[in-house]
Amino acid sequence: DTAVSQTPKYLVTQMGNDKSIKCEQNLGHDTMYWYKQDSKKFLKIMFSYNNKELIINETVPNRFSPKSPDKAHLNLHINSLELGDSAVYFCASSQMGQGADTQYFGPGTRLTVL
Amino acid sequence: DAKTTQPPSMDCAEGRAANLPCNHSTISGNEYVYWYRQIHSQGPQYIIHGLKNNETNEMASLIITEDRKSSTLILPHATLRDTAVYYCIVTFSGTYKYIFGTGTRLKVLA
Numbered sequence: 772d773t774a775v776s777q778t779p780k781y782l783v784t785q786m787g788n789d790k791s792i793k794c795e796q797n798l799g800h801d802t803m804y805w806y807k808q809d810s811k812k813f814l815k816i817m818f819s820y821n822n823k824e825l826i827i828n829e830t831v832p833n834r835f836s837p838k839s840p841d842k843a844h845l846n847l848h849i850n851s852l853e854l855g856d857s858a859v860y861f862c863a864s865s866q867m868g869q870g871a872d873t874q875y876f877g878p879g880t881r882l883t884v885l
Numbered sequence: 886d887a888k889t890t891q892p893p894s895m896d897c898a899e900g901r902a903a904n905l906p907c908n909h910s911t912i913s914g915n916e917y918v919y920w921y922r923q924i925h926s927q928g929p930q931y932i933i934h935g936l937k938n939n940e941t942n943e944m945a946s947l948i949i950t951e952d953r954k955s956s957t958l959i960l961p962h963a964t965l966r967d968t969a970v971y972y973c974i975v976t977f978s979g980t981y982k983y984i985f986g987t988g989t990r991l992k993v994l995a
Contacts, residue, residue, distance in 0.1 A: 814972075814983075
């Protein structure tokens with residue numbers, strides 16, 4: 772079983788459309804994340820959720836709205852897609868605790884906006 | 886900004902040890918050193934982490950200097966499948982994010 776899974780793997784859409792990316796983890800973790808990797812390969816945190824509560828929103832445009840229906844799922848909805856949204860989006864999860872909290876990443880969703 | 890500095894690229898002969906350095910001179914006492922790698926455009930893969938002591942697992946060894954200002958990831962017998970971008974990250978529990986730098990692109994040569 773895949774620990775952190777994302778759907779779809781590829782997403783091609785037109786500017787102005789609304790799309791969603793789904794993420795699920797079966798590790799029993801309480802914290803989930805969305806990262807964005809742009810064309811220059813920089814990986815940057817977008818959002819962090821702990822026990823379904825938003826903890827971090829790293830100055831992401833409000834066209835991006837994460838939703839966590841339960842601790843195992845974190846979805847990303849994007850409104851009015853723009854060309855600059857083209858990137859690979861990675862979901863991750865970890866278990867908060869004392870000391871280190873290792874994050875485990877999904878395979879990524881490659882979004883292409885035309 | 887990332888708190889780590891890594892060389893942009895390195896080559897290693899197949900079967901030899903790959904030693905990837907990382908500087909983290911501003912690391913604080915409760916921050917861990919993590920290593921991940923990203924093969925092509927796959928999701929970052931966890932390799933190893935440590936706080937003060939050297940660590941070893943089935944994938945690699947992590948050597949942290951006594952002052953904790955730098956570390957080295959060692960892949961003991963590099964294979965072609967180890968060709969990837971390797972990221973060194975420092976973080977402590979409760980930050981709810983990793984700050985990735987530009988990493989080191991390791992190329993294992995046949």
